[in-house]
Amino acid sequence: MTYSETYLAEVAEIAGSIPPEQLEAMAEGIAAVRERGGRLFILGVGGGAGHASHAVNDFRKICHLESYTPTDNVSELTARTNDEGWETSFEAWLRTSRLNENDGLLVFSVGGGSREHNISMNLVRAVELGKEVGASVFGIVGKPDGVTAQLADVCIVVKSPPERVTPHVESFQAVLWHGLVSHPALEAQPGKWEAVQQEQVGAG
Numbered sequence: 001m002t003y004s005e006t007y008l009a010e011v012a013e014i015a016g017s018i019p020p021e022q023l024e025a026m027a028e029g030i031a032a033v034r035e036r037g038g039r040l041f042i043l044g045v046g047g048g049a050g051h052a053s054h055a056v057n058d059f060r061k062i063c064h065l066e067s068y069t070p071t072d073n074v075s076e077l078t079a080r081t082n083d084e085g086w087e088t089s090f091e092a093w094l095r096t097s098r099l100n101e102n103d104g105l106l107v108f109s110v111g112g113g114s115r116e117h118n119i120s121m122n123l124v125r126a127v128e129l130g131k132e133v134g135a136s137v138f139g140i141v142g143k144p145d146g147v148t149a150q151l152a153d154v155c156i157v158v159k160s161p162p163e164r165v166t167p168h169v170e171s172f173q174a175v176l177w178h179g180l181v182s183h184p185a186l187e188a189q190p191g192k193w194e195a196v197q198q199e200q201v202g203a204g
Contacts, residue, residue, distance in 0.1 A: 007164070010160070010161055010164065010168065011168070011171070014158060014159065014160060014168055014172060015172075015175075017159055018156060018158065018172070018176070019156075022154060022155075022156045023156065023176060023179055023180070023183075024183075025154045026138050026154045026156065026180060027179075027180050027183040027185045027186055028185055029104070029136055029138060029153060029154050030059075030063075030065070030104055030106070030136075030138065030180060030186060031185040031186050032136070033065070033102070033103065033104035033136055034063065034064070034065045034186070036102050037102055038100075038102035038103040038104060038135075038136075039065075039066040039067065039068065039097075039102075039103045039104070040059055040065055040066070040067040040068075040103070040104045040105075040106060041067070041068055041069065041070075041094060041097065041099065041103060041104070041105050041106070042055050042056055042059075042067060042068070042069045042105075042106045042107075042108070043069065043070070043090055043105060043106070043107050043108070043109075043123060043126055044069070044071070044107065044108035044109060045071075045109065045120060045122070045123065047108075047166075047170040047173075048107075048108035048109050048110075048170070048173065049069070049071040051108045051170070051173050051174060051177065052069035052071055052072075052108060053069055053071065053072055054174075055067070055069075055106070055108075055177045055181070056068060056069050056072065058177075058178070058181040059181060059186075061189075062181045062182070062186075062187055062188065062189060062190075062191060063181055063186045063187060063188050064188040064189070065186070068097070070089070070090055070093040070094075076093065077089060077093075080092055080093065086121075086122055087121040087122055087125060088122070088125060089122050090122045090123065090125065090126040091122070091125040091126050091129050094126055094129055094130075095129070099129065099130065099133055099135055100133055100134070100135065101133060101134035101135060102135075103130075103135045103136070104135060104136040104137070104138060105126065105127065105130040105135055105136070105137045105138065106138045106139070106140075106177075107123060107126075107127060107137070107138070107139040107140070107141065107148045107152070108139075108140055108141075108170075108173045108177075109123055109139070109141050109142075109146070109148055110141065110142045110143070110165060110166050110169045110170065111141065111142065111143045111146045112139060112141035112142075112143055112146025112147055112148030112149050112150075112155075113127065113146050113147040113148055114145075114146055114147060115147065123147070123148065124147045127139075127147050127148055127151050127152070128147070128151070130151075131151050136153050137151060137152040137153050138152055138153065138154050138155065139152040139154075139155040139156070140155070140156045140158065140169075140172070140173045140176050140177065141155060141156075141157055141158070141169065142157065142158050142159075142160060142165050142166075142168075142169035143157065144157045156176060158172045158173075
């Protein structure tokens with residue numbers, strides 16, 4: 001098989017291995033955050049930060065859910081990192097945002113953070129704060145033994161071949177959160193092209 005054939009075969013296998021009931025539970029959990037007047041804080045580093053920014057847009061626009069990510073404010077993020085350290089950057093931002101029991105955290109991370117290996121400690125501390133204040137915690141990660149998978153209320157672990165963990169996990173983070181924002185429990189208005197299609201069907 002060529003590399004492309006192998007990669008796409010892995011994508012199909014991974015898609016079939018994700019329990020749909022976990023995606024359902026995550027959609028219902030995030031909908032509950034909205035229903036109780038909470039906010040959704042989306043956290044990620046690297047590719048996860050890119051997903052977070054995109055997801056904030058869709059949760060706000062499509063789901064009418066007040067959503068934010070710390071990585072959208074470069075000035076504050078770099079000031080906190082420079083003055084106080086990377087490890088506390090997300091935690092401090094969440095404390096300033098008055099994270100509380102009505103809110104939710106959604107984490108996009110390959111490993112999910114690890115105290116044991118001192119990896120993504122900014123995510124570790126943010127998730128621990130979320131649990132401390134009683135916020136709902138959700139995650140889409142690639143490792144079952146990371147802090148996010150261990151502490152989250154609902155966490156989808158994307159099981160991938162070890163030689164291609166990062167590309168598959170980050171790809172499926174986008175697939176899955178698009179599944180969330182288009183889920184009937186969350187979608188408050190259709191996307192632009194879906195709305196156009198509905199208008200054309202109605203006119204026909």
